[in-house]
Amino acid sequence: MSLGGFYNHPRFFRDIKDELNFYSTFKIRKESEISVGYLYKTPRKVDMYYGDARLDSDAHLPYTKENSRSQKY
Numbered sequence: 001m002s003l004g005g006f007y008n009h010p011r012f013f014r015d016i017k018d019e020l021n022f023y024s025t026f027k028i029r030k031e032s033e034i035s036v037g038y039l040y041k042t043p044r045k046v047d048m049y050y051g052d053a054r055l056d057s058d059a060h061l062p063y064t065k066e067n068s069r070s071q072k073y
Contacts, residue, residue: 001026017044032068039063 005022023037041059 015043016041018042031070032066035065035067037063037065 019041025035027033039061
């Protein structure tokens with residue numbers, strides 16, 4: 001089992017102020033693992049309009065990921 005995370009203040013995405021990620025990875029045998037995480041993005045507080053959409057709310061993005069390698073016989 002491993003735990004990790006990161007904080008980022010992106011320079012090239014003008015609509016994102018900060019992003020924070022926490023994740024945990026569980027290894028199942030040698031050939032597969034499952035990761036579970038949570039990504040949180042905070043937009044800049046500038047009024048940005050794309051048509052009728054307004055970018056002014058935080059993004060809460062939970063996720064799961066599975067990696068496996070099949071054995072060749």
